[in-house]
Amino acid sequence: MGWSWRSAVWYLVAACGGVVLLPFALPIAVTVYAIVWLYTWTHDPRARTSILQVLPLHPRRVFRCVRALWSGMLDGLGGPTIAIIVTYLAAKLTRSARAQDTAVRDIKYGPQARHRLDLFVPLGREPGGHMPVVVILPGYRWSKTKRARMYRPMAQTLCGDGMFVVLPRVGGAGAGLEDILGDFHQAVQWVFENADNFGGDARRVHLLGYGAGAHLCTMYSLVVPLKTWYAQADRIAPGAQLLSTARADQALRSWLKRIRRVQRPVAGLILVSGVFDIAGQRKYEAERCIEHLSATCRTFGALDDAEAWSPSAIVRSLRRRSAFIPAELFASSVLLIHGRRDSTFVLQQSQRLFRELCEIDVPDVNMKIYANLRRVDPSIALLAPASALAQSLLEDIRSSVSPSGSGAQGAQGHGGNDASAPPQDQGQAQASIEHTQEQAPDEHSQAPVENSQSQEAQTTDSGPRRRTRPDRDYFPHANLIASKS
Numbered sequence: 001m002g003w004s005w006r007s008a009v010w011y012l013v014a015a016c017g018g019v020v021l022l023p024f025a026l027p028i029a030v031t032v033y034a035i036v037w038l039y040t041w042t043h044d045p046r047a048r049t050s051i052l053q054v055l056p057l058h059p060r061r062v063f064r065c066v067r068a069l070w071s072g073m074l075d076g077l078g079g080p081t082i083a084i085i086v087t088y089l090a091a092k093l094t095r096s097a098r099a100q101d102t103a104v105r106d107i108k109y110g111p112q113a114r115h116r117l118d119l120f121v122p123l124g125r126e127p128g129g130h131m132p133v134v135v136i137l138p139g140y141r142w143s144k145t146k147r148a149r150m151y152r153p154m155a156q157t158l159c160g161d162g163m164f165v166v167l168p169r170v171g172g173a174g175a176g177l178e179d180i181l182g183d184f185h186q187a188v189q190w191v192f193e194n195a196d197n198f199g200g201d202a203r204r205v206h207l208l209g210y211g212a213g214a215h216l217c218t219m220y221s222l223v224v225p226l227k228t229w230y231a232q233a234d235r236i237a238p239g240a241q242l243l244s245t246a247r248a249d250q251a252l253r254s255w256l257k258r259i260r261r262v263q264r265p266v267a268g269l270i271l272v273s274g275v276f277d278i279a280g281q282r283k284y285e286a287e288r289c290i291e292h293l294s295a296t297c298r299t300f301g302a303l304d305d306a307e308a309w310s311p312s313a314i315v316r317s318l319r320r321r322s323a324f325i326p327a328e329l330f331a332s333s334v335l336l337i338h339g340r341r342d343s344t345f346v347l348q349q350s351q352r353l354f355r356e357l358c359e360i361d362v363p364d365v366n367m368k369i370y371a372n373l374r375r376v377d378p379s380i381a382l383l384a385p386a387s388a389l390a391q392s393l394l395e396d397i398r399s400s401v402s403p404s405g406s407g408a409q410g411a412q413g414h415g416g417n418d419a420s421a422p423p424q425d426q427g428q429a430q431a432s433i434e435h436t437q438e439q440a441p442d443e444h445s446q447a448p449v450e451n452s453q454s455q456e457a458q459t460t461d462s463g464p465r466r467r468t469r470p471d472r473d474y475f476p477h478a479n480l481i482a483s484k485s
Contacts, residue, residue: 020251109190120159140211214274
């Protein structure tokens, strides 16, 4: 079959273009390879023994790796991040609208020198009143949990919203995953024991984590149901196995043995941009050719015991292998927040945990998705409390921590208990998915709120309800609230 003249012209133009772009393509290719090789040399654990054997050579692998690195950089700097940082630095330099520092610093919560925490005390609280407590586990990566100083502006902003905030320093140089969780366990235990002394409510202790902190908060919240399951199973069959592999089950048992004192379940979890399925995350990173460069690889290593550190897999195993685990052993309120376009810890991570928690009938499970945002970083967003993103996050956190009282209005719009809704039985679970899309306000959204009534359509008495509400704070919300028995 002969070539047509159009095909000949096309190939001739392509060849001429390749010749013209060749001087530019070669420096770009050299730069891309240099970036990938330098990152591999500094982040791949195998490079310590043989650097030449771990450097990627295939162009497809190098392209996927540099694309993943570029996407990760956009996750950290995309959206309103740069604008919020500039606004915060300008306010700090001009000393305008500077929040009062109410922190009591360097409180000792454990026997070692690194066991210190900061307690942020809200102003204007009533004498003798008890307010909710939020414990923040710092760190987007597992190796960065000791950098609690970066989260102080965020903690002060939350404190100004009417809650005690505890910011512990956990882990340290060379600390492993079990050491970090052990320090966090002691910090939360200190909160339970001393909440009444500083004016907090021990029955309303919530954990807030971002990234790897969300993963660790979820693992900590599963200590009580896991210890309960193993205690019941060992009475029937000693050495009973919960997880699918013996190695993963043994790793989970060894971690639980280090936590000798069983604490009460926390009241709630606030999980932002978290990772909850380690095996799924490792497979996703392998597809992007960064399976040896990521923080997940450096923390968890091989996939043999990944199930032991995957909250989604643990919850699924508890649901399938247990005859009865009371819902009271889990956190009664869970709020998951994620950006739809996050490429580091993808949205499916939060969606899997959301489904599993709904299946085990956790009383109140809510998920909020920011449709046009990449990574949702509360430590950055709350630097500027007046921003639309910060106001939206504060409303979500307030609704989760205080579903009644001051947070009743927010709870009504975020899947919380509605005063006009019929009370639910104890065995019911409420789950909501919120899709939030960032857009500029238009002239129609400036109408008074009282002129825009909330519309509510209910299919059946026990079926799902769809509720909409007026636009607010640049983030119009569409809530889908489903109640199941």
